[in-house]
Amino acid sequence: FKTRDHAPKLDKERADLFHSKTAQLLFGSQRARPDLRLVVSFLTKRVNAPDEDDYKKLARAMKYIRRTKFLRLTIEAEYLDQNHWFIDGAFAVHDDMKSHTGGYMTFGKGMLEGSSSGQKINTTSSTQAEVVGVHDNMPAILWTRYFMEAQGYPLKPSVVHQDNQSAMLLETNGRGSS
Structure with missing residues (x-):
């Protein structure tokens, strides 16, 4: 993932939303969506000072979830x-x-x-x-x-x-x- 040093920081309200949604993604990635672990690993490092680019990455992850909600996790031994x-x-x-x-x-x-x-x-x-x-x-x-x-x-x-x-x-x- 690429980051920019001078990207504008999120305001308090959007930063709180970013933190909340990232926590929800963390919960989901550990239990049902292992395909999200890479993006969640990145986003959790950014919750203390998220910027506009991080918010776009979060939005893209949410779009991915919506488009792939019918994917099934199949496990066979x-x-x-x-x-x-x-x-x-x-x-x-x-x-x-x-x-x-x-x-x-x-x-x-x-x-x-x-x-x-x-x-x-x-x-x-x-x-x-x-x-x-x-x-x-x-x-x-x-x-x-x-x-x-x-x-x-x-x-x-x-x-x-x-x-x-x-x-x-x-x-x-x-x-x-x-």
């Missing part, structure tokens, strides 16, 4: 013995040069667990952003494993899919292989 995680990091995409991580887990079709969030630390490369992204998702990966085992479904090792070969080698073999 083709296999319960192994979960697959798809994790990606976008390097230095925020104004403060921090990276962004997105990830989701599936047992076949549809996303069961997912997240989209800004990274807390600055990274120096796309490889490092990918490794930090896997690290940020590790609590959810482990929780899923422990939960499934407690339900009587022991899992094979989780499969993490990434698009950065250097990051995959680092995570598998350590520093010497990258």
